[in-house]
Amino acid sequence: MPTKVELELHRDLNKTFRSFDLQTVAEEVFSSLNKNFLVDFGTLFLTGERGQNIERVFRMGIPSDRHQAERFGMTKIDIEKLVKDMIPRFYNYAEERDKRAPVIEGKSIGILACFPLQLVYNYDALIFLGVAQENVEKTLLKRQGFDFLCNFMIDISYALKNAIIAKRLNELITKDDLTMTYNRRFFEDYFAEELDRARRYNSPLSLIFLDLDGLREVNNRFGHAMGSRTLQEAAARILNAVRSIDKVVRYGGDEFCIVLPETETKGATEVAERVRQKISSTPFLLEETGGIEITASFGISCYPIHAVTKEDMIKRADEAMFEVKSQSKNNIKIAQPLKRFP
Known part of the structure; x- marks a missing residue:
């Protein structure tokens, strides 16, 4: 992994730690990954216990009306299993001919990386990063880059944890006492x-x-x-x-x-x-x-x-x-x- 890229990722993440808004944290994380790793698509999901109650927090490169595309061909059961196992997954569809590549906006996915993260308050996260087949040669999200991100995701999880803690504290003053809806x-x-x-x-x-x-x-x-x-x-x-x-x-x-x-x-x-x-x-x-x-x-x-x-x-x-x-x-x-x- 180029030293310049590592330094840039950590520099970007240090800026992200200044924010406690979950949406802003997600935007900054994906912007950095897009810039430094040259990934085309991405999604951040929050899940409840055992992967249930899936909530999409942010998506990159995927239009707002493409709700199926944001899961990269994964079913709800697939997502629950990924979160339960807590094992990052790497798919190179050019090499794994037996697997059908997801298609987003008419582009076949060449590489897909999945990173489950343990957070706080029974929340877990799942990050998808996808590279279009036409950009596989350019991206750093190959096996070496994936291995680097497996460790770097620990730092990303801290930023997400901080945002979720702030979100929970904020809910204490933003919820209606009677109905438990927002005020x-x-x-x-x-x-x-x-x-x-x-x-x-x-x-x-x-x-x-x-x-x-x-x-x-x-x-x-x-x-x-x-x-x-x-x-x-x-x-x-x-x-x-x-x-x-x-x-x-x-x-x-x-x-x-x-x-x-x-x-x-x-x-x-x-x-x-x-x-x-x-x-x-x-x-x-x-x-x-x-x-x-x-x-x-x-x-x-x-x-x-x-x-x-x-x-x-x-x-x-x-x-x-x-x-x-x-x-x-x-x-x-x-x-x-x-x-x-x-």
């Missing part, structure tokens, strides 16, 4: 950051606003304690219906919002429909009251089709939701596109 303070900062990221990478960002229909009646008939129980149950159903990359926020009272990174209107509508069905399919407070029918009204806005600023995205989603609320309820409405979009 308004978290939303204001997080949504602004995601919108900046969407602009930087020219990727979509969607926002769902939803308001529970019928909660006021619960409060009036059964008291505010039962109203709080209903909010908790509704939040649990919402969290169970969204994807791991989505963030659920209690915006205020009986109003929630969902931030959906790298998601266009179609994907946001699918998530909203899953949440709508989860809320309306089963009565609430069955044991306490015999069952109360609760539904929700939804509004959706998407960057850049419906709005380009944080304030306008919130306004457009809220207006769409209010229109449903004032008419049919238990439905979903998408904001009107900006004039420059058909």
